Amino acid sequence: MDSSRDEEKRLIERAKRDPREFGALYDRHFQQIYRFVYSRVREQTAAEDVTSEVFIKALRAMPRYQDTGRPFAAWLYQIAVNAIADRYRTLRPTHALEDFHDLSVGGPAIEEEAAQRDEIRRIWRLVEELPLQQRTALVLKFQEDMKIEDIAVAMGKTPGAVKLLIHRGVSRLREEAEELRPAE
Amino acid sequence: MSDFRDPELDDLMQGDPELLRIARMLASSKSPQAPLDDAFRARLRRQLMDQAWDTVEGKRPWWSGFMAPQRVAWVGAAAVLVIAATVVYTVTQPVAPSTTTFLQISSPLADQQDVASVQAIPVKFNVPMDHPSTEAAVQVTPATAVAFSWSGDQLLYVTPKSGDLAPNTQYQVTIGPGAKAQNGTANSKPQTLTFVTASTPTPSPSASPTPSPSTPATTLTGERQLTTDYPTSDVNYPVAWSADSRTVYFVGPSPRGLESVSLSDGSKNTIVPDGVSIPTASPVFNRLAYVRNGEIEILDLATGRTAQIATSVAPTALAWVRQQLYWGSALGIFRAGVGEQTRVLTLPDPNDSVVSIAPDGNHALLANGQALAILDLSTQATSNVGQAGDSFVAWSPDGTRLVLQSGIYDSTGHQVSGIPPGDVSWSRSNEILIGSDTGIFEQAADGSGYTELEQGTFRSPAWAPDGSTFVFVRGSSLWVATAPSAGKPSSGHELALQVVSDFMQARLKGQDQRAASFLDAKGQAAYATGSPALIPQGSPGLRRWYRVMSEVNPVDQSVRVVVRLIFASGGVERSSTEETLTLVRAQATDPYLIDNATAGPQLQFGKGPQVIFVKLSPAKVAVLFDSDLLPTSVGSVTLQDDQGKPVAAKVDYSDRIVTLSNLQLVPGAHYRLVVLPGLQDVGNHNVAAEYDVDFVGPSASDPIAAQQVQFPGGPAGRPTSGPFRTPSASAPPA
Numbered sequence: 001m002d003s004s005r006d007e008e009k010r011l012i013e014r015a016k017r018d019p020r021e022f023g024a025l026y027d028r029h030f031q032q033i034y035r036f037v038y039s040r041v042r043e044q045t046a047a048e049d050v051t052s053e054v055f056i057k058a059l060r061a062m063p064r065y066q067d068t069g070r071p072f073a074a075w076l077y078q079i080a081v082n083a084i085a086d087r088y089r090t091l092r093p094t095h096a097l098e099d100f101h102d103l104s105v106g107g108p109a110i111e112e113e114a115a116q117r118d119e120i121r122r123i124w125r126l127v128e129e130l131p132l133q134q135r136t137a138l139v140l141k142f143q144e145d146m147k148i149e150d151i152a153v154a155m156g157k158t159p160g161a162v163k164l165l166i167h168r169g170v171s172r173l174r175e176e177a178e179e180l181r182p183a184e
Numbered sequence: 185m186s187d188f189r190d191p192e193l194d195d196l197m198q199g200d201p202e203l204l205r206i207a208r209m210l211a212s213s214k215s216p217q218a219p220l221d222d223a224f225r226a227r228l229r230r231q232l233m234d235q236a237w238d239t240v241e242g243k244r245p246w247w248s249g250f251m252a253p254q255r256v257a258w259v260g261a262a263a264v265l266v267i268a269a270t271v272v273y274t275v276t277q278p279v280a281p282s283t284t285t286f287l288q289i290s291s292p293l294a295d296q297q298d299v300a301s302v303q304a305i306p307v308k309f310n311v312p313m314d315h316p317s318t319e320a321a322v323q324v325t326p327a328t329a330v331a332f333s334w335s336g337d338q339l340l341y342v343t344p345k346s347g348d349l350a351p352n353t354q355y356q357v358t359i360g361p362g363a364k365a366q367n368g369t370a371n372s373k374p375q376t377l378t379f380v381t382a383s384t385p386t387p388s389p390s391a392s393p394t395p396s397p398s399t400p401a402t403t404l405t406g407e408r409q410l411t412t413d414y415p416t417s418d419v420n421y422p423v424a425w426s427a428d429s430r431t432v433y434f435v436g437p438s439p440r441g442l443e444s445v446s447l448s449d450g451s452k453n454t455i456v457p458d459g460v461s462i463p464t465a466s467p468v469f470n471r472l473a474y475v476r477n478g479e480i481e482i483l484d485l486a487t488g489r490t491a492q493i494a495t496s497v498a499p500t501a502l503a504w505v506r507q508q509l510y511w512g513s514a515l516g517i518f519r520a521g522v523g524e525q526t527r528v529l530t531l532p533d534p535n536d537s538v539v540s541i542a543p544d545g546n547h548a549l550l551a552n553g554q555a556l557a558i559l560d561l562s563t564q565a566t567s568n569v570g571q572a573g574d575s576f577v578a579w580s581p582d583g584t585r586l587v588l589q590s591g592i593y594d595s596t597g598h599q600v601s602g603i604p605p606g607d608v609s610w611s612r613s614n615e616i617l618i619g620s621d622t623g624i625f626e627q628a629a630d631g632s633g634y635t636e637l638e639q640g641t642f643r644s645p646a647w648a649p650d651g652s653t654f655v656f657v658r659g660s661s662l663w664v665a666t667a668p669s670a671g672k673p674s675s676g677h678e679l680a681l682q683v684v685s686d687f688m689q690a691r692l693k694g695q696d697q698r699a700a701s702f703l704d705a706k707g708q709a710a711y712a713t714g715s716p717a718l719i720p721q722g723s724p725g726l727r728r729w730y731r732v733m734s735e736v737n738p739v740d741q742s743v744r745v746v747v748r749l750i751f752a753s754g755g756v757e758r759s760s761t762e763e764t765l766t767l768v769r770a771q772a773t774d775p776y777l778i779d780n781a782t783a784g785p786q787l788q789f790g791k792g793p794q795v796i797f798v799k800l801s802p803a804k805v806a807v808l809f810d811s812d813l814l815p816t817s818v819g820s821v822t823l824q825d826d827q828g829k830p831v832a833a834k835v836d837y838s839d840r841i842v843t844l845s846n847l848q849l850v851p852g853a854h855y856r857l858v859v860l861p862g863l864q865d866v867g868n869h870n871v872a873a874e875y876d877v878d879f880v881g882p883s884a885s886d887p888i889a890a891q892q893v894q895f896p897g898g899p900a901g902r903p904t905s906g907p908f909r910t911p912s913a914s915a916p917p918a
Contacts, residue, residue, distance in 0.1 A: 014295055017755025018378075019236035021295075023288065026229055034225075038218035048224050052231070059232050120209050127210070142210035148192055166196055170203050170210075177206070 008072055015062050022059050025072065030055070033076050036144055040084045050087060054080045070153045074146070077154035081136055119177075126176045127169070134169035137162055237373055240754065287311065287371045289359055293379040295755060297728070301349045301381050304333075305342040305357055312337035312366040321363035321371065325356040325790055326811035327867030337366060346839040350810040352730040352796055354380045354750075354757040354789060378756055383730050404624070404638045406653075407665040410445045411452060413437065416660045421462055422646055423655055423662070426485060427469035429648035432655055434662065435460050435474075442474060442483075447653070447664055455483065464502040466509075467543070469649055473502050473509050480511060480520075493520055501538045505545030512538025517548055517561060529564055539576045544583030547595050549576055558586065558597050567597035578608045580629065580773065594770065601631055601775045602701070609654065611647040614773050617667065619645035619656055626667055629773035632679050637667060677736045680743035680767040680776040687765075687778060688729045688747060694719050704768070707778040716763050716783035724753035732762065733798040738883035739852040743767040743776065746798075746877060760787045760794075764878075791872035793865045798857060800882045805833075805844045805857060811865035818842045820862035820871070826854035849881035 011028070014021040033054055038047035057079050065075065127138055133155070140151045148166075152159045190211065197203040288310040293299050309318075319332045322342060329345040342357060349355065356378050363371040414420075415437040424433040429447075436443040439458035445451070456476065463474040472483045480493040480502070495518075499511040509520040516530040517538060531538070531550065539549040539556070548559045550566065554573050557566040570588040577587040586593045587610065591602045606620035614629040624642035627634040643657040655664045683702055690699035696719050700708060711718040720726045732746040745765045750757050762784035767776040787794060793811035807821055821842040823831040833844035849855065859875040 014755070017295070019239050020233065022236055023229060023233055026232060030225060030228075031220075034220060035218045044219055044221070047218065048221070048228075052228050055228060055232055056235070059235060120212070123206060123209060138210065142207070145211070148196075163196055167198075167203075170197065170207050173206050174202055 005071075009067065012065065012067060012072055016065060019059060019062060022062060025058075026055055029073055029076055032073060032144070033080055036077065036139075037080055037084065039139065039143060041087070046087070050080065050083050053083045057083070068153070070150050074150035074153035077140065077144070077146070077150075078156060081140075081154055085132065123173055123177060126173050129176070130169050130172060134165050134172070137165040138169045141166055233373070287359070287363065287365065287369070287373075287375060289375045289377065291357075291377045291379075294377045296379045298382045299349070299355075299379050301351050302347070303349055303381075304344075305355070305377070307340045307342060307357060307359065307377065309338045309340070309365075311369070313340070314364040314366050318359065318363040321360035323358045323360060325358070326350065326353060326793060327865035327869060328355075329812045329866050344812075346812060348839075349381045350796055350808065350840055351381050352383050352748075353810040354378065356756075356790075380728070380757065383728075403668040404665045405668075407638075407663065409658075410447070410450065410655065410662045410664050411443075412661045413443070413452070414657060414660050414662045415440070420644060420657065422644070424463045424465035424472055425469055425646070425648045427649060429650040429653050432662070432664075433463055433465070433472060435463060437660075442472075445662070456481075462499070462502050464504060466504040467506060471504075471507075473504070475499050475502065480509070482509065493525060495525075501540050501548070503541035503543060503545070505541075505543065508545075510541045510545060512541055512548060517541065517559075519545075528561055529559075532559070532564065532566055540579065542579050542583035542586070542595075543581060546583060547586075549586065556588065558593075558595055560595070567595075569593050569597035578610050580610050580614075581612045584771065585629075585773065600770070603631075604634070607644045609645045609647045611651050612649075613651050615647075615651065615667075617645040617647060617654055619643055624656070630679060630769070631775040632682070638665075676741060676769075676772075676776070677734065677743055680736075681731070681734055681745065683767060683776045683778070684731070684734075684745045684747065684765060691719055692726060692729065702778055704777040704779050706780060710781040716761070716781055720749065720751070724751040724758045726750070727752040727757060731797075732795065733800070733877055733879065735800055735879050735882055737852065737880050739880070740768075742779070744879070757789055759789060761785070762787075785873070787872065792869040793863060793871055795859060795875055795877070798877055798879075800849075800879055802849050802851070802882055802884050803845065803847050805847065805849075807842045807844075807857065807859070809840045809842070809865075811867075811869075812840060813837060813842070814864040814866060814868070817862055817864040820860035822858045822860065823847070824856045824858055826856075828856075831855065851881045851883045853881045855879055855881060 008028070011021070011024045015025055030051070034047060034051045037050045037054070038044070041047050041050060054076060058076055061079075127135055130138065136155060137151060140146045140154060141148075146154070148159045148162050152162045155162060157165075193204060193207050193211070197207055290308045290310075291306050293303070293305060305324075307322075315332075315334055315337070318340065322330070322332070322340075324330055324342065328349075331343045331345055333341045333343065335341070356376050358374050358376045359371060360374050361371050365371075410432065413436055414434065421435050425431070426433070431444050431446050433442060433444050433455070435441070436454075440460055441454050441458050442456035442460040442463060444453045444455055456474070459476045461475045463472055465472050470485055472485060474481055474483070475498060478498040479495055480499060482491045482493070484490075493509075495511070495513060497513040497515050499513045501512040503510045505519075510528070511518050511520075514531070514534075514537065515527070517528040519526045519528050533552060536550045536552050536557075539551050541548045546561055548561060549569070550557045550559050555568060556570045556574055556576070558569050559566050569586065570593065571590045574588045574590050577589060579586055584595060585600065586595070587603060587608050589605065590599075592600045594600050603616075604618050604625060606618040606625070609617045609619075610629065611617075616627050616629055618625040618627070619642035621641050621643065623639045624637045624645060625634060626637050641658045645654050645656045647654050652666050652669060653664060654667060655662055657663070687699055687702040690696075690702070699718055700711075703711065710716075726749055728750045729747050730750075732748050734743065734745040736743050743766070745767065746762055747765060748760050748762050751759050751761075764780075764782045764784070765778050766780040768779040769776045793809045793813060795807055796810050797808040799806045799808075805823060815837045818835055818837040821835065821844065823833055823844055825831055831847065834846040836843045836845065855878070857877045857879065859871055861871050861874055863871045
């Protein structure tokens with residue numbers, strides 16, 4: 001186990017014993033949870049509301065938190081995923097994806113880069129059309145760079161189910177992309 | 185696109201290049217920072233901390249008031265007003281000198297459980313602090329006179345003026361609302377650090393009924409093979425030694441002759457050619473009795489002459505009681521006299537068989553099917569002993585203790601203690617060897633000093649008369665080795681304290697069966713009432729314990745130990761109770777067991793000074809408190825005799841220790857230490873309630889008292905010169 005994980009475990013134990021120690025966990029994870037929430041709701045006030053809900057729920061649930069060996073963040077993501085689902089059960093975000101995703105990939109020549117940027121933009125737009133579970137799994141995997149096991153914790157599913165969601169999601173993207181691709 | 189490889193992706197996409205391409209494309213688009221209002225981040229943190237603080241304080245959750253439906257409308261309207269007012273205020277106010285909105289403190293000691301007593305308390309702030317207001321806002325519980333030193337503006341060292349912290353004490357260092365940051369921001373909520381100082385030292389010997397061996401030590405010497413001509417069958421009789429510990433007699437393989445081997449030169453002799461069983465050496469090792477062809481033969485080792493005792497039924501057990509031979513057979517138990525034999529008794533049940541006769545001639549072990557029983561040879565009464573399927577291992581040399589596979593028993597069949605599994609040899613100096621296929625272990629008969637001497641195969645060990653040489657069986661060979669000399673035996677007081685330590689550790693771990701193994705019948709009855717509880721349940725839960733006082737009663741050698749049990753919840757120690765344990769043992773080779781336990785009242789922390797440790801000696805009683813005391817109040821620490829009359833004493837106070845001296849305590853007489861509520865700490869808090877500890881006048885020979893056990897961090901434990909040291913935390917600046 002690395003020292004970062006050791007430190008996290010220590011912080012968790014302290015926060016479980018004394019809720020006033022929760023501040024250190026908040027400081028450690030606020031940024032990534034807020035960013036994830038914002039990426040899903042795409043509106044600052046809504047992101048603040050949902051993020052507040054996530055951390056308040058986490059603080060209240062800390063005494064019952066069980067360390068399963070997965071990162072603490074996976075648990076926060078789980079609360080966030082549920083909070084977002086509750087809030088937007090019937091709504092879909094309407095903001096343009098290119099407003100959020102940083103498409104400044106480096107490396108290829110300018111023309112190639114522009115084409116690639118277009119394709120990524122198109123793919124991410126398609127991601128937003130995917131069913132909620134597939135979309136969430138893809139975002140956690142590719143945007144939040146989480147491991148399958150941690151996504152499983154966040155989504156309350158088995159790792160096998162998460163793999164299936166991602167595979168189906170990416171397969172669906174390939175099919176959709178083929179349909180949208182202009183004829184050569 | 186970056187050319188990274190993620191094994192999970194390869195696995196997920198099952199090698200499909202197009203799926204992999206899309207997946208990598210998704211992964212390559214980085215998420216930029218979302219637009220974030222720092223004020224929101226700080227506000228949410230403060231909201232969380234307020235909620236956390238309210239939870240700790242036991243107040244209603246902050247959101248609970250909002251849950252009442254009839255209040256929602258009012259709350260909504262109020263919130264709008266507050267937000268509007270906040271916006272107006274914020275816009276119209278000049279910019280504050282600092283944007284910091286919430287004071288935070290931290291310390292490497294925070295939440296630690298074993299903090300060294302000689303220690304300054306470092307307190308780190310997240311913002312530069314105003315020194316005077318911060319120092320004025322520092323509160324230390326228990327009340328402690330402290331000095332301050334700063335390293336810069338964000339690190340404060342709080343140093344006890346006495347030079348150290350009290351042992352076994354939960355400290356809470358609070359930075360109150362008066363503390364100000366240098367930008368003028370005032371601390372809005374008290375900030376508290378909590379830690380617990382290290383325990384008082386405890387004696388080292390182990391007297392656990394089921395001990396764990398100390399670190400393996402290869403301390404055997406002279407280990408060598410004596411003979412390869414040793415039977416491998418499961419009918420091996422114990423070897424017999426010569427008086428000088430230089431010759432071993434044993435029954436060899438078929439035709440089972442009586443053999444001897446010299447430790448001096450390795451020479452071997454066949455003493456009796458065949459048919460020998462149960463060789464048994466006399467107590468002074470000058471004669472050897474054995475059974476041959478159904479009759480008893482007695483060999484004089486000095487002359488080589490043999491005498492026969494005719495028996496009509498083959499003996500199953502032989503024993504020397506002083507210089508007289510006893511034997512048992514299906515007809516009863518017999519004793520050999522000069523030219524005659526006497527039947528001591530017939531067996532109570534025709535199905536009984538004699539397994540062994542005790543070396544004191546008072547008892548015999550009988551087997552009847554799977555059951556074992558101890559037979560009293562004088563009363564002919566029997567007592568069941570051991571467990572079903574148990575088997576005989578050895579007698580103690582004095583015959584008062586019987587070792588079975590399941591443990592050590594007294595002559596009434598009562599189990600005195602457990603014993604680790606293995607073959608046992610009990611020496612005349614009450615050192616026990618325990619041999620097995622994995623190693624050889626040594627312990628005192630009372631269970632203390634359990635040590636692994638060597639790893640390997642060491643079956644059937646047998647002490648020589650010299651008490652250091654022993655032989656053992658490894659495969660079909662007989663080996664010899666010398667055990668290290670046993671260390672200085674532990675005193676009864678030390679052994680009793682170790683039993684208490686093991687008992688309390690078992691309770692801490694919730695091991696009720698192990699904890700109960702340290703209790704005798706009366707001790708079990710004391711805990712059967714539930715007050716005190718053997719395994720305390722509920723919240724706050726038992727977190728730790730420490731010893732407040734211990735003493736040996738010079739009259740009956742029982743040991744009384746006062747232990748304090750500390751209960752905590754939410755990471756903070758809330759209360760304590762005391763138990764007075766009385767430990768006894770029937771004889772010096774037995775382990776101590778807890779014979780009685782009484783519980784004292786529950787004490788709340790933070791309610792005035794508390795006694796941490798009491799040290800007794802015939803001329804002096806010293807009492808260590810957790811708080812710095814007002815010297816003018818220490819007259820409230822008094823001593824009474826068994827009539828309740830004050831005992832004259834000179835009372836001194838220094839660094840949390842009140843000393844009553846010029847005493848002439850009578851060994852064995854009863855006294856009571858009384859701490860009256862008039863005692864005050866430097867924070868002007870009185871003792872919450874009168875505190876009493878009963879004790880008997882100690883003996884000057886008690887080694888614990890004789891060692892002049894120091895209070896941890898007490899005067900003798902402190903540096904007598906040089907700068908104040910901080911051995912385990914960062915040092916304050918010079």
